Amino acid sequence: MGKTKKAAQPKAAADEKKAAAGDGPSTSYDTTLPEKLELARTRVVCGTDMNLHTTSTIAASQWGSLGVDASFDMARFKQDFSIDIKRYEGDDMEFEMKGVSCAVANSLRRIMISETPTMAIEHVYIVNNTSVIQDEASCGVLSHRLGLVPLKVDPRLFQYKAKEDAPSEQNTIVLKLKVECRRLPNGAMENDKVYSRDLIWLPEGSEMPDETSCRFASSQEALVPDGVRPVHDDILIAKLRPGQAIELECHCTKGVGDEHAKWSPVATTWYRLMPELALLQQPRGQIAEELAEQLPGLLQLSGSGENATVAVGDVRKHDKLLEKARRLSGEERYAPYLQLRKIKDHFIFTIESAGAWRPHELFQYAVEVMMSKCDKVLEGLQAFPQRSF
Numbered sequence: 001m002g003k004t005k006k007a008a009q010p011k012a013a014a015d016e017k018k019a020a021a022g023d024g025p026s027t028s029y030d031t032t033l034p035e036k037l038e039l040a041r042t043r044v045v046c047g048t049d050m051n052l053h054t055t056s057t058i059a060a061s062q063w064g065s066l067g068v069d070a071s072f073d074m075a076r077f078k079q080d081f082s083i084d085i086k087r088y089e090g091d092d093m094e095f096e097m098k099g100v101s102c103a104v105a106n107s108l109r110r111i112m113i114s115e116t117p118t119m120a121i122e123h124v125y126i127v128n129n130t131s132v133i134q135d136e137a138s139c140g141v142l143s144h145r146l147g148l149v150p151l152k153v154d155p156r157l158f159q160y161k162a163k164e165d166a167p168s169e170q171n172t173i174v175l176k177l178k179v180e181c182r183r184l185p186n187g188a189m190e191n192d193k194v195y196s197r198d199l200i201w202l203p204e205g206s207e208m209p210d211e212t213s214c215r216f217a218s219s220q221e222a223l224v225p226d227g228v229r230p231v232h233d234d235i236l237i238a239k240l241r242p243g244q245a246i247e248l249e250c251h252c253t254k255g256v257g258d259e260h261a262k263w264s265p266v267a268t269t270w271y272r273l274m275p276e277l278a279l280l281q282q283p284r285g286q287i288a289e290e291l292a293e294q295l296p297g298l299l300q301l302s303g304s305g306e307n308a309t310v311a312v313g314d315v316r317k318h319d320k321l322l323e324k325a326r327r328l329s330g331e332e333r334y335a336p337y338l339q340l341r342k343i344k345d346h347f348i349f350t351i352e353s354a355g356a357w358r359p360h361e362l363f364q365y366a367v368e369v370m371m372s373k374c375d376k377v378l379e380g381l382q383a384f385p386q387r388s389f
Helices: 011-021 035-042 074-080 102-114 141-147 286-294 315-329 359-383
Strands: 043-046 082-089 092-098 118-129 173-180 193-195 236-239 245-255 266-279 299-302 309-312 338-353
Touching (some): 043 266, 092 359, 102 338, 118 141, 286 309, 286 315
Antiparallel strands (some): 092 338, 118 245, 173 245
């Protein structure tokens, strides 16, 4: 009998397999899984009707039946992990994070949304309100609108205030709003709109301490040298007519979004998996020309006629064509050539700060909180009595 030789893989398929082997969760093994299992481990396959391989597991014994140890490897994690900032504009930041599981990415996202503190208006003491906006305890429309105004002040300068604590310069910020609408001699109206810029910081504390029980021992000017102001000056709070007025005092305290959304430091923060357009085999000739015409830029045409081929371009620059690529991958004519995938450990992260924190500070704080939680878990495990099962 003659010797059988292993068939050479097409170059596109070989490069694809090589790329997949370098991605995925940081484990202690060099990839020895069958190609289909390696694809399921590292990629989500985006079909026309449903997505495949959407789950991720990090169990060390996941591939034990195949003799593969999938335990965590710190050395490989350090080698694979990276953060690349793609855009930083004002309060918005977009970056790519590689080499972590979705559990880590989602934990960071949730910490930024619900466990990072800010200062927000908690109590509103109304002296006079003749506007049409209700201020009764049952409705509280005016108080609710004021509470959602984001404040430009570092919450790390202040302490949390418990219910039994008295307001002080260490745990409370006092703002004053006093606006009256009147008609000018020329017929125009003055102060017919109340904006967030009309909120005035009182560094010395409440102007009616007997009613609010708020007394500062010292001024906050030294504690907050940059002052306290709304993040945006043009937030509309109320509309007034001549003769109507609003006079009130706002007391701001420190809190987190888990208690109320007004303390959340982000407008939103989210992530998505890095998309990947894979060529299952190299299309040639007319098929290649058709695909390049359908997906201009995403697929780049080389050659012409029967020698025409395509190469995948930068998927980040052609996001709007990815859904079309998904649809084409389900058509009988193009299905043997295209497959839209997403890399399971490569995240495109976006942070939109509400203004109290810079976006990179939010991410850094979330990492510190996660580290402290891990330390608590380790302390608990060390305190747990060792048993032999």
